[in-house]
Amino acid sequence: DIQMTQSPSSLSASVGDRVTITCRASQGIGIYLAWYQQIPGKVPKLLIYGASTLQSGVPSRFSGSGSGTDFTLTISSLQSEDVATYYCQKYNSAPFTFGPGTKVDIK
Amino acid sequence: EVQLVESGGGLVKPGGSLRLSCAASGFTFSDYSMNWVRQAPGKGLEWVSSISSSSSYMYYADSVKGRFTISRDNAKNSLYLQMSSLRAEDTAVYYCARGRGSTLYYFNYWGQGTLLTVSS
Numbered sequence: 001d002i003q004m005t006q007s008p009s010s011l012s013a014s015v016g017d018r019v020t021i022t023c024r025a026s027q028g029i030g031i032y033l034a035w036y037q038q039i040p041g042k043v044p045k046l047l048i049y050g051a052s053t054l055q056s057g058v059p060s061r062f063s064g065s066g067s068g069t070d071f072t073l074t075i076s077s078l079q080s081e082d083v084a085t086y087y088c089q090k091y092n093s094a095p096f097t098f099g100p101g102t103k104v105d106i107k
Numbered sequence: 108e109v110q111l112v113e114s115g116g117g118l119v120k121p122g123g124s125l126r127l128s129c130a131a132s133g134f135t136f137s138d139y140s141m142n143w144v145r146q147a148p149g150k151g152l153e154w155v156s157s158i159s160s161s162s163s164y165m166y167y168a169d170s171v172k173g174r175f176t177i178s179r180d181n182a183k184n185s186l187y188l189q190m191s192s193l194r195a196e197d198t199a200v201y202y203c204a205r206g207r208g209s210t211l212y213y214f215n216y217w218g219q220g221t222l223l224t225v226s227s
Contacts, residue, residue: 001169034213036152043217044144044152049207055215087152091212094157094166096142101151 002027004090006099012107019075021102023088028068032092035064035073038101039084047086048073080106109133109216111203116221123193123225129186129203129218137161137181140206142214143188145199145223155201156188160209171197193225 003026013019023033031051036044046055048064051071061076075082083106088099115127129141143155156177157166165177176189186203200222204214 036214038152043202043219044214045217046213046215049213049215085151089152089154089213094212095168096154096157096166096212098144098152098154 001095002029002090002097004088004097004099006086006088006102008102009100010103010105012105013078014107015078015080017078019078019082019104021073021086021104023066023071023073023099025069025071025090029090029092031067032090033064033066033071034089034091035062036087036089036098037082037084038087039081044087075104078104078106109205111205111216111218113201113203113218113221116201116223118224118226119193120227121194121225124189124191125193125223127188127190127201127203127221127223131184131186131203131205134205136179136184138209140208140210140212141177141179141186142204142206142212143177143186144202144204144214144217145197146202146220147196147199150199153199157206157212158186164210166212190223193223195225197223198225199223 033051035048038044052064085101142157174192200220203218205216
């Protein structure tokens with residue numbers, strides 16, 4: 001099975017900073033990659049699918065890129081409401097594995 | 108408005124069985140894949156199982172294969188997860204999630220979750 005990894009596992013940044021999270025697949029998955037945000041105590045929320053397509057209603061400061069094995073989620077200007085854990089998920093074929101998550105908080 | 112409401116969680120002894128349900132509303136249930144994702148206390152998200160819109164395809168994580176069975180009733184707008192041979196490591200909040208399409212397995216709507224605790 002394809003393994004999903006994320007880096008870093010956690011980060012602390014200032015409001016207004018540009019934040020980048022990396023997701024890697026152990027084998028190529030094309031662009032079948034989604035990103036989710038889970039705010040503490042809340043249900044996960046879909047941010048991006050198809051590696052780079054922004055889900056409706058998601059702020060434009062979020063963006064995704066990549067294909068194959070290497071993917072990136074970028075928050076262009078971190079806001080306090082972005083404090084959350086971010087997960088990537090592959091969906092090219094089963095198992096539809098999530099990455100281990102990246103916890104983002106404010107410095 | 109899309110709504111997914113899970114039920115059936117609770118406290119079960121190791122080796123026991125339980126069935127989770129998810130009642131869906133606000134969309135044409137039979138048009139979408141449906142999925143179960145779990146989250147152990149303080150841990151990350153773990154995909155558990157998926158079923159295509161017409162039940163033609165069912166998928167399971169290795170951790171639950173042979174113990175869990177996913178099913179759906181499109182006439183009742185309901186998704187189920189029959190769980191047996193439960194283990195302590197199955198303790199988690201179980202989320203019902205709607206796929207983006209009939210055979211697309213990323214999730215744009217989630218329920219609030221139901222907690223399963225496996226303990227003696």
